[in-house]
Amino acid sequence: MDDVRQNSAKKAAAAPSxxxxxxxxxxxxxxxxxxxxxxxxxxLGTTSWFFVAKSRDTxxxxxxxxxxxxxxxxxxxxxxxYRKNDRxxxxxxxxxxxxxxxxxxxxxxxxxxxPLALACRDPDLTVAKWLASPYSQASxxxxxxxxxxxxxxLGDFLQITVPVIDVxxxxxxGRETGTHMQGFLTVGISQNNELIQLKHVSAMxxxxxxxxxxxxxxxxxxxxxxxxLPIRQLVTAANRIASGDYSAQVATHRPDEIGTLARxxxxxxxxxxxxxxxxKVANECLAEANRDLExxxxxxTAELESTNQRLSAEIxxxxxxxxxxxxxxxxxxxxxxxxxxxxLVRHREQFDEDVIHRLExxxxxxxxxxxxxxxxxxxxxxxxxxxKMEQIDVDVLVRELSDVFDDDLKRRGISLVIEDKLPVLIxxxxxxxxxFQNLIDNAIKYMGQSPVREIRIGCRTTEQAFxxxxxxxxxxxxxxxVQKIFYVFRRGRNSADINVAGKGVGLSSVKSIIAMYDGRxxxxxxxxxxxxxxxxxHRKFAPDWHGPVVEEPDAEAA
Numbered sequence: 083m084d085d086v087r088q089n090s091a092k093k094a095a096a097a098p099s100x101x102x103x104x105x106x107x108x109x110x111x112x113x114x115x116x117x118x119x120x121x122x123x124x125x126l127g128t129t130s131w132f133f134v135a136k137s138r139d140t141x142x143x144x145x146x147x148x149x150x151x152x153x154x155x156x157x158x159x160x161x162x163x164y165r166k167n168d169r170x171x172x173x174x175x176x177x178x179x180x181x182x183x184x185x186x187x188x189x190x191x192x193x194x195x196x197p198l199a200l201a202c203r204d205p206d207l208t209v210a211k212w213l214a215s216p217y218s219q220a221s222x223x224x225x226x227x228x229x230x231x232x233x234x235x236l237g238d239f240l241q242i243t244v245p246v247i248d249v250x251x252x253x254x255x256g257r258e259t260g261t262h263m264q265g266f267l268t269v270g271i272s273q274n275n276e277l278i279q280l281k282h283v284s285a286m287x288x289x290x291x292x293x294x295x296x297x298x299x300x301x302x303x304x305x306x307x308x309x310x311l312p313i314r315q316l317v318t319a320a321n322r323i324a325s326g327d328y329s330a331q332v333a334t335h336r337p338d339e340i341g342t343l344a345r346x347x348x349x350x351x352x353x354x355x356x357x358x359x360x361x362k363v364a365n366e367c368l369a370e371a372n373r374d375l376e377x378x379x380x381x382x383t384a385e386l387e388s389t390n391q392r393l394s395a396e397i398x399x400x401x402x403x404x405x406x407x408x409x410x411x412x413x414x415x416x417x418x419x420x421x422x423x424x425x426l427v428r429h430r431e432q433f434d435e436d437v438i439h440r441l442e443x444x445x446x447x448x449x450x451x452x453x454x455x456x457x458x459x460x461x462x463x464x465x466x467x468x469x470k471m472e473q474i475d476v477d478v479l480v481r482e483l484s485d486v487f488d489d490d491l492k493r494r495g496i497s498l499v500i501e502d503k504l505p506v507l508i509x510x511x512x513x514x515x516x517x518f519q520n521l522i523d524n525a526i527k528y529m530g531q532s533p534v535r536e537i538r539i540g541c542r543t544t545e546q547a548f549x550x551x552x553x554x555x556x557x558x559x560x561x562x563x564v565q566k567i568f569y570v571f572r573r574g575r576n577s578a579d580i581n582v583a584g585k586g587v588g589l590s591s592v593k594s595i596i597a598m599y600d601g602r603x604x605x606x607x608x609x610x611x612x613x614x615x616x617x618x619x620h621r622k623f624a625p626d627w628h629g630p631v632v633e634e635p636d637a638e639a640a
Contacts, residue, residue, distance in 0.1 A: 118302045119295070126291035134284045141276050145184070145240050146228035152185070153244040153269040160190060161248050164264040169199050176201030186236050187270030190246075193263060204235040231270065238273040316347055323351055419445050469510040476514065477504035480539055483518055490526050494535070498522070501540035505548055505627045507619065513595045518552070520588040521615050525554035532556055532612070543627070547601060547618040554614075559607040568593045568603065592617070599623055 156179065163171040169190075176188035180201050189212060190199040197209045231241045248262045315332045322330035330351060332344045422444040430438060477500065484491075484498045491498055507514065518539075525537045534555040541550045559567065568589050596603045600620035607613035621627070 114306050115299075115303060118306075119299065122295055122298060122302075126295065130284065130287045130291060133287060134280065137280055137283065138277075141273070141280060142228075142230070142240070145271055145273060145276065146242070148184070149228055149240050149242045149269055149271040150226070150244075152179075152271070153242050153267055156188070156269060157244050157246045157267045160246060160267065161264065164190075164198075164246050165248055167198075172199035173201060175199075184271045184275070185269065186239050186272045187241070187268070189268040191266040191268065193265050195266065198265065202236075204233070206235065225266075236270070236272065238277060239270045240273060241268060241270045243268045312344060316344065319347065319351070323354065329355075469512060471508055471510060473506060474509055474511050474514060475504075475506050476518075476541075479511070479515055480504060480518055483515070483522060486519075487522060487526060494526060494529060496526060496529055497536045499536055499538045501538055502542065504539075504541050504550075505543070505624050507548075507624050509599065509619075509623055513598070517592050517595050517617070520592050521552040524588065524615075525552060525556065525613075528556040528613070529554060530557040534612075543621075545621075547620050548624065548627075549616060549618050551617075552615045553612065555612040558609040558611055559605065559613055560609055561607075564605055564607060567605070 156175070160172060160175055163175065172190040176190065176199055179185050179188050180203060186203045187207075188199075188201040189197055191197050197212055200207070200209050200212055225243055225245060227242065229241045230238065232238050244267050246264045246267050248264050250260045250262065312332070319330040319332050331348050335341065422441045425433075426438065426441050426445075433441070480500060484500075487498070490496075522537060522539075529535060529537075532555045536555060538553045539551070540553075541548055543549075593603050596617045596619070600622070601618040603615065603617035605613055605615050
């Protein structure tokens with residue numbers, strides 16, 4: 083049922099489209115011809131109808147006046163027969179009048195409206211039938227008024243009823259001494275002949291209108307064809323321009339709107355031609371620029387390939403160099419440490435305290451140098467040897483680090499506070515762990531004797547990145563060292579004041595790791611009040627994070 087309704091609705095919606103298609107299919111010229119034809123036919127039809135209607139009314143008035151005159155004349159002629167009550171005379175008079183072309187009915191009635199004599203072209207119409215018809219009942223009530231009537235046998239006719247008045251005169255003087263109404267006279271005049279003539283006239287009018295339409299239609303076609311000639315010329319010129327011939331022009335000598343349109347069209351064609359020429363020149367310049375750009379791109383590509391090959395070779399050479407340096411430096415250091423350890427184990431009792439102290443210092447320095455070589459080698463491998471990317475819950479990772487530093491935190495009386503819910507990242511676990519581990523370790527080392535002993539870790543989300551911070555209330559960083567602490571082997575000048583051990587490699591490693599995640603790191607520090615390390619990681623490394631978003635920070639990278 084729903085399908086039937088939908089189909090019906092579609093058909094109803096499609097009907098106007100088919101109607102519009104029918105109207106627009108002939109084109110504008112055909113529509114004008116069709117409109118002209120319709121208007122002409124309406125004008126001719128309206129004129130014919132008005133003429134026939136007015137002719138019918140005029141004919142009715144003429145016949146009505148004729149019926150009135152005949153009835154009055156007949157009333158005067160039948161006065162003597164009424165006076166004598168001579169029904170035969172009245173009947174003879176009525177039959178005589180029926181010989182006239184138009185009269186179809188004559189009825190003589192007494193004062194009470196009863197027929198005295200009846201003459202009719204319809205032989206079946208008797209006195210009894212006349213009394214039973216509605217025409218006789220209304221006849222006495224409509225004196226001197228012409229009434230249209232119709233019967234199957236008589237057709238259309240006009241009926242009028244007039245009184246028959248007897249005028250008495252003085253025999254000696256001849257003056258009227260009184261009047262006496264003797265009865266009524268009803269006369270019917272046929273309209274058939276006149277209506278037939280009117281139909282003939284109407285038919286002639288329709289024929290003349292058709293002939294006028296046939297004559298006017300070619301004239302209209304020629305006129306419309308002439309009017310649309312400039313438009314056809316415009317279409318032809320437009321087609322030539324569309325095909326690439328911009329020299330097409332149309333005549334502009336007309337002073338009317340068509341001439342204005344033609345001049346505008348010629349100006350448009352000129353501008354299009356000019357723009358086309360400009361476009362050709364621009365395309366040639368652009369093609370030349372593209373060829374030059376392609377040459378430069380090819381040249382730069384070759385240079386980049388050469389540079390990449392050279393960099394790859396240098397990186398490989400650097401790694402070989404670092405491995406060689408690591409091996410060549412670690413081997414003697416391990417030998418030195420091993421020999422010192424052997425001497426301490428075997429001959430400790432034979433050495434005095436100064437020798438033992440020196441051997442222990444040798445072992446300690448060997449361990450420091452070995453660790454430094456290992457850290458430098460790992461720093462060089464940060465960007466060349468990526469690890470497995472996996473989903474890491476940073477909140478869980480930081481809490482694990484809190485457990486790792488639990489002894490140092492308790493021993494120094496420091497509390498580690500995680501301010502916000504940290505995001506889940508797609509990253510290298512050990513690298514991100516190394517970032518937080520180095521920053522937390524530095525915060526613990528540089529806490530000093532500050533009365534506020536806490537480390538706060540938090541994160542806020544911007545439209546582009548996650549901004550983490552590690553804030554402490556330690557000794558702070560000297561302003562001259564803020565821009566240097568992220569370089570290798572650079573440490574704050576006040577680190578020696580609290581005897582903090584370190585090699586100056588940790589923050590440089592952190593900076594390299596953050597750069598791998600399209601981030602940056604900077605520090606805000608107030609000497610003697612603490613430091614806050616900020617670093618960012620791009621949002622693309624946490625596509626499923628839907629936490630709150632804040633405005634971008636205004637801080638500048640250190």
